[in-house]
Amino acid sequence: MSIKRRGLLLYIAVLVIAAAAAVLRLSSSDEPFRADIYGMVPGLPDPAEEEFTRRIASEAVFLAEGKDLTVTLETAGELMDLIRRSGAVELRTQDLASAASFVFSHRYSYAPPAEAQNGGLSQYILETLYSPFSAVSGGEIKKDPFFASRNAASYLGSDWSMSDDGLPYRKTGKGYAVLLEDSGSGKGGALGIHDLESFRDKAAAKGVLVSFTGAMFFSERYAERSKHDVGVIGTGSMIIVLILQMWIFRRIVPVIHTLIALTVSLGAGIAAVLIVSGSVHVMTLALSSCLVGICFDYVLHSLLYFKRAGNGGNGALPEVMVRSLAESLITSIIAYAAMLMTDLRVLRELMIFAVAALTAVFFYAVLVIPTVRFPLPKAAGNPGVPSLPRAIRLSVPLLAAAMGLALIPLVSFNDDVAAMQKADPELMGMHEHIEETVSGGKRAKWFVMARSACESLGNELTAEELRGTLLPCRAVPSEKAQLENIRRWKSLLPELAGAYRQAGIEIKPEDAGLDVAEPFRAEEFPGGAARFFFGDEVLVKAGSADAALLQKISAILGARAVDSRANWSEAFRTYRESLLLVLGAAFLLALVPALIIMRRRMLMGFVVPMLAGLGLALAAGFAAGYFNLFTVLALFMVMGLGADYCIFLHNSPGDGYVLRSVGASWLTTEISFGLLAFSDTAVLSSYGLVLSAGLAGVALSAVLAFSGRREKSSGQVPAEPK
Numbered sequence: 105m106s107i108k109r110r111g112l113l114l115y116i117a118v119l120v121i122a123a124a125a126a127v128l129r130l131s132s133s134d135e136p137f138r139a140d141i142y143g144m145v146p147g148l149p150d151p152a153e154e155e156f157t158r159r160i161a162s163e164a165v166f167l168a169e170g171k172d173l174t175v176t177l178e179t180a181g182e183l184m185d186l187i188r189r190s191g192a193v194e195l196r197t198q199d200l201a202s203a204a205s206f207v208f209s210h211r212y213s214y215a216p217p218a219e220a221q222n223g224g225l226s227q228y229i230l231e232t233l234y235s236p237f238s239a240v241s242g243g244e245i246k247k248d249p250f251f252a253s254r255n256a257a258s259y260l261g262s263d264w265s266m267s268d269d270g271l272p273y274r275k276t277g278k279g280y281a282v283l284l285e286d287s288g289s290g291k292g293g294a295l296g297i298h299d300l301e302s303f304r305d306k307a308a309a310k311g312v313l314v315s316f317t318g319a320m321f322f323s324e325r326y327a328e329r330s331k332h333d334v335g336v337i338g339t340g341s342m343i344i345v346l347i348l349q350m351w352i353f354r355r356i357v358p359v360i361h362t363l364i365a366l367t368v369s370l371g372a373g374i375a376a377v378l379i380v381s382g383s384v385h386v387m388t389l390a391l392s393s394c395l396v397g398i399c400f401d402y403v404l405h406s407l408l409y410f411k412r413a414g415n416g417g418n419g420a421l422p423e424v425m426v427r428s429l430a431e432s433l434i435t436s437i438i439a440y441a442a443m444l445m446t447d448l449r450v451l452r453e454l455m456i457f458a459v460a461a462l463t464a465v466f467f468y469a470v471l472v473i474p475t476v477r478f479p480l481p482k483a484a485g486n487p488g489v490p491s492l493p494r495a496i497r498l499s500v501p502l503l504a505a506a507m508g509l510a511l512i513p514l515v516s517f518n519d520d521v522a523a524m525q526k527a528d529p530e531l532m533g534m535h536e537h538i539e540e541t542v543s544g545g546k547r548a549k550w551f552v553m554a555r556s557a558c559e560s561l562g563n564e565l566t567a568e569e570l571r572g573t574l575l576p577c578r579a580v581p582s583e584k585a586q587l588e589n590i591r592r593w594k595s596l597l598p599e600l601a602g603a604y605r606q607a608g609i610e611i612k613p614e615d616a617g618l619d620v621a622e623p624f625r626a627e628e629f630p631g632g633a634a635r636f637f638f639g640d641e642v643l644v645k646a647g648s649a650d651a652a653l654l655q656k657i658s659a660i661l662g663a664r665a666v667d668s669r670a671n672w673s674e675a676f677r678t679y680r681e682s683l684l685l686v687l688g689a690a691f692l693l694a695l696v697p698a699l700i701i702m703r704r705r706m707l708m709g710f711v712v713p714m715l716a717g718l719g720l721a722l723a724a725g726f727a728a729g730y731f732n733l734f735t736v737l738a739l740f741m742v743m744g745l746g747a748d749y750c751i752f753l754h755n756s757p758g759d760g761y762v763l764r765s766v767g768a769s770w771l772t773t774e775i776s777f778g779l780l781a782f783s784d785t786a787v788l789s790s791y792g793l794v795l796s797a798g799l800a801g802v803a804l805s806a807v808l809a810f811s812g813r814r815e816k817s818s819g820q821v822p823a824e825p826k
Contacts, residue, residue, distance in 0.1 A: 108420060108471070108474070111471050112471045112472065115467045115468075115472070119368065119372070119464070122372065122375045122376070122460075123375055125375070125379050126376075129378045129382060130378055133378075133382055133383055135383055136378065136382075136383050137383065137384055137385075137386060138383050138384070138385045138386065151638075152638045152639060152641035153552055156550070156552055156638060156643045156666050157666060157668050157671070159287070159643075160319070160643075160666065160668070161319040161320075161668065162287045162319070162320070163285070163286070163287055163318055163319070164286040164287065164316065164317070164318035164321070165283070165285055165286075165316065165317050165318060165542070166180075166183055166187070166283075166284040166285075166315070166316045167281055167284075167314070167537075167538050167541060167542075168180040168183060168281070168282040168284075168307065168312055169279055169280065169312065169313045169314075169315075169541075170280060170310075170312040170313070171279045171311065172280075173280045175310055175312060176273070176279075176280050176281075176282050176312055177267050177269070177271055177273065177280075177282060179282075179307050179310060179312040180282040180284060181269060181271070182303075183284065183303060184271075184284060186299065186300075186303060187284070187286060190299070202630050203630045203631065206628075206629065206630055207253060207256050207257060207260065208256075210256075211248065211253040211255070211256045212252055212589060212590050212593045212617075212621040213256075213581060213586040214252070214255060214259050214589055215255075215581075215585075215592065216255065216589070216592050216593055217255050220250075220596060221596075225599045225600070226599070226603040229251070229600075229603040229604065229607065230603070230606065230607055232251050232254075245604075246611070246615060247615075247617070248617075249604065249611050249613075249615065249616050250596070250616060252593065259578045259579065260578065260579055267282075271283075271284070276541065281541055283542065286318075287632070287635065296324065297321055297325055297328075300321075315537055315538050316534060316538075317531070317534050317535040319668075321531060322528070322531055325528050329784065329785060341775050341776045341777075341779045342776070344775050345775055345776050346359060348771065348772060348775070349362065349772070352408070352411070352768060353411055357476060357477075358407045358411070358476065361407065361472070361476055362400065362404070364468075365399070365402075365403040365465050365468045365469070365473075366399055366400060366403075366465075368464050368468055369399040369461040369465040369468070371464075372461050372463070372465075373392060373395070373456075373457035373458070373460045373461035373464075374389075375460070376456050376457060376459070376460030376461075377453045377456050377457050380456050381449075381456070385450050387450045387679075388450050388453040388454050388457060391450065391451075391454050391737060392454060392457050392458070393737065393741075394737050394740045394741040394744065395457070395458055395461055395462065395744070397741055397744070397745050397773045397777065398432075398462060398741075398744045398745060399465040400772065400773070401432075401745060401748050401769045401773075402429055402433075402462075402465045402466055402469040403465060403468065403473065404765070404768060404769050404772070405425070405428075405429065405752065405765050406421060406425070406470070407476070408761070408764065408765045408768060409421060409422075409425055409761070409765070410473065410474065410476065410478045413478075419474045419478075420474055421469075421470055421473075421474060424755055424756060426470060427755065428755045428756070429466055429469060429470065430466070431697060431701055431755075432747065432748045432751050432752075433462055433463065435694050435698065435751065436458065436744055436747070437459055437463075438690075438693045438694060438697060439690035439693055439694045439743070439744070439747075440454070440455045440458040440459065440690065441455065442686045442689035442693055443455040443686050445685065445686065446682045446685075448678070448679065450679070451679070451682060451683070451686065496808065497808045497811060500716075500804070500805070500808055501712045501713060501716045501804075501805035501808055501809065502712060504715075504716035504717075504720055505712050505715030505716045505718070505805075507719035507720075507723060508715050508716065508717075508718035508719030508722055509715065509718075509719075511719065511722040511726065512718075512722070514726070515722065515731055516731065517677075517732055517735075518730060518732055519673050519677035519680060519733070520669075520673050521669060521676060522669060522673075523730070523786060524732070524785065524786055524787040525786070525787075526785075526786070535547075539647070539648075540647075540649070543574075543645060543646070543647035543648075544571075544572035544647030544649050544650065545646075545647030545648030545649035545650070546648060546649070548645050548646065548647055549645070549646050549647075549657075549665060550645055550665065550666040550667075551643070551644045551645075551658075551660075551663050551664065551665055551666065552641050552642070552643055552663070552664055553641070553642060553644060553660055553662055553663040553664075554640055554641060554642070554662055555577050555581075555582040555585075555637075555640055555641070556584075556585075557660045557661060557663060558575060558576070558577035558642045559577050559578075559581060559582065559585055560660070561575065561660055562575050562578050564656070565653075565656070569653050569656075572646065572647040572649070572650060572653065573644070573645070573646045573653065573657075574636075574644065574645035574646070575644055576636035576637065576642055576643065576644070577642050579633055580626045580633050580636075580637065583623045586623035586624070587623055590618070590621045590622075593616075593621070594618050597613045597618065598613075600613050600616065601613055643666070644657065644663075676732065676733045679733050680732060680733040683737070683740070684736055687736060687740060687743070690740075690743065691714065691743060694710075695710075695711070698710040698747070698750070701754065702750075702754050705754065708809045709750055709753075709754050709806070709809045709810065712805060712809065713749070713750055713801075713802045713806040713809060714746055714747075714750075714802060716801040716804070716805040717742045717743075717746050717798040717801035717802035717805070718739070718742070719801060720797040720800060720801035721738065721739060721742055721794045721798030721801065722794075723797065724793040724794050724796070724797035724798070725790060725793065725794050727793065728781075728786075728789060728790040728793045730786045730787075730789070730790040731790065732790070734791045735790050735794050737791070738791045738795040738798065739798065741777075742794075742798035742799055742801075742802060745769070745770075745773060745802070746798075746802030746803075748769070749769070749770070749802055749803055749806045750802075750806045752766055753766060753806050753807065753809070753810040766803065766807070767803075770799060770800075770803045773795075774800070777791070777792055777795050777796065778792050778795065778796030779792060780792030780795075781793040
């Protein structure tokens with residue numbers, strides 16, 4: 105068996121073993137593909153904030169408003185049926201009777217009224233008995249002689265009423281508002297924006313305005329836009345690239361091998377990360393997009409060589425080609441090794457992904473592509489790279505490089521994730537309207553704090569402030585607070601009989617039911633109150649309209665705001681800064697193999713083309729007016745592909761085949777990624793602009809750098825058959 109065949113079998117065996125190991129690791133992993141922000145950046149929010157962020161993201165709120173309560177409730181009921189049929193979310197509307205029954209059975213878990221605690225129990229009972237609004241019955245006196253359930257109801261009270269069907273509604277000016285709150289069910293199903301928009305139109309015809317909001321709807325709308333951009337632009341670029349490949353090769357087999365090679369490289373990268381880390385963050389997959397062009401180039405260079413030379417299915421790449429591909433691989437691996445400088449897990453995953461993907465596609469180009477049958481080509485000339493005047497060869501790259509160095513200090517990055525997509529005015533309008541109706545502010549604020557801090561806050565807020573604040577600890581006090589409240593009620597028992605005796609009523613204190621009073625847990629409270637609790641932490645919500653209230657909450661010791669947008673923006677900033685450092689370190693590390701390969705030609709053959717690409721890339725970025733993490737990724741791809749262009753042109757100067765190969769590589773990359781510049785999404789548009797301009801700068805400068813150089817001896821690349 106030949107060495108080449110043994111190498112091919114060994115390559116296939118390694119791929120099979122790696123795939124099997126990845127499948128085994130995949131089957132034992134609870135979450136093989138992670139999308140959480142906390143897996144990206146160490147030191148970000150604690151487990152409570154992570155859990156509450158997840159819960160907030162699954163929240164969905166619906167509001168039906170109309171002038172006629174009956175029609176509004178009827179429409180809300182139809183909306184509720186639509187939601188239930190979808191199976192995508194779970195409604196949390198509750199039966200009023202069950203909630204009232206629960207509160208009554210645990211009435212002593214809530215604090216006694218201040219009057220009773222301060223020695224005014226007799227006065228409190230007398231006022232309650234003889235108040236014209238109290239409607240005290242004999243049965244109530246017997247079951248609840250302290251009237252504790254009334255006091256407990258004041259902790260839960262709001263201006264929302266409950267319909268007979270369990271729908272919360274409120275009088276708003278001249279109309280009524282009906283509220284439905286839901287959370288993701290995790291059972292699949294779909295409640296799409298288009299279904300809800302159709303329902304809104306039908307409701308509007310009956311005079312009812314339906315609004316909805318939730319992270320799931322924003323995600324769906326933005327994903328819809330991105331899919332449209334990537335679908336239209338991606339499909340168009342794919343068709344153009346396929347046409348270009350068919351025009352180059354005039355056969356379908358090379359195109360199929362290109363797709364197989366890219367699939368192998370992607371699979372190898374994912375398998376390597378799974379084997380080493382046990383899971384892959386989706387951000388790793390997003391960042392790995394900068395490897396696609398490099399992997400594609402390896403296969404393209406090999407295919408183009410055999411197209412020119414022909415092999416009959418039994419060829420071998422010449423030494424100069426293998427050396428060029430190997431040098432490109434080593435340069436890329438050394439550059440990606442710079443990611444070991446950071447403590448960011450995703451970047452370490454990206455390094456593992458890059459090493460595995462690039463190595464897999466390198467051996468595919470060297471071992472598998474030579475087995476493809478290419479017919480012997482017709483006799484054709486092999487024109488060299490035209491020689492240009494020295495002044496042009498020097499001035500154009502140097503001017504572009506100088507522009508890049510001059511523009512670096514002027515770069516201003518925008519790490520706000522909201523800037524990645526244009527805000528949807530309809531969704532944002534409904535969101536702000538619902539928040540203002542429910543919470544008293546256009547954008548409600550969420551805070552995490554200890555239960556004890558929440559209970560202290562509840563005692564400090566005024567009645568008006570409490571109306572615009574959701575304090576779950578008032579509905580479900582901590583176990584310690586509940587036990588203390590029960591103890592206080594028991595301490596009032598001796599005064600109870602005397603208080604009623606003054607009113608001429610004889611009661612037995614033991615009838616109060618305090619002997620069976622015990623605390624309850626959030627999970628037991630009707631209506632999904634448990635979602636606001638995590639361990640000893642509680643989630644508090646306040647309307648953003650009252651700045652003094654927000655300041656008061658923020659001043660609570662240990663209170664911290666839950667802001668997923670700010671967390672994601674911080675994560676993007678952290679990664680962008682780290683990637684900039686890695687990019688600089690990668691460039692410096694790449695100088696080592698470049699110096700060994702090019703020696704005295706390294707400055708004009710590698711450094712200047714890279715800086716020229718940077719110059720045009722930054723100029724395009726300024727034209728787009730948007731720099732962020734993905735702009736830095738585009739620069740990574742410019743550097744990776746640019747290094748390939750420089751190495752291939754250096755190893756085979758004056759060879760028209762290499763010029764055509766590099767040109768084909770550049771053109772296909774420009775088409776496949778450059779068309780993203782036409783996207784309406786800022787992040788995709790800037791990525792396409794920066795990448796296409798940067799690659800043009802590197803390719804042009806590298807060609808100019810080697811345009812005047814010729815081979816001293818022939819034979820490194822086999823001549824075409826005559």
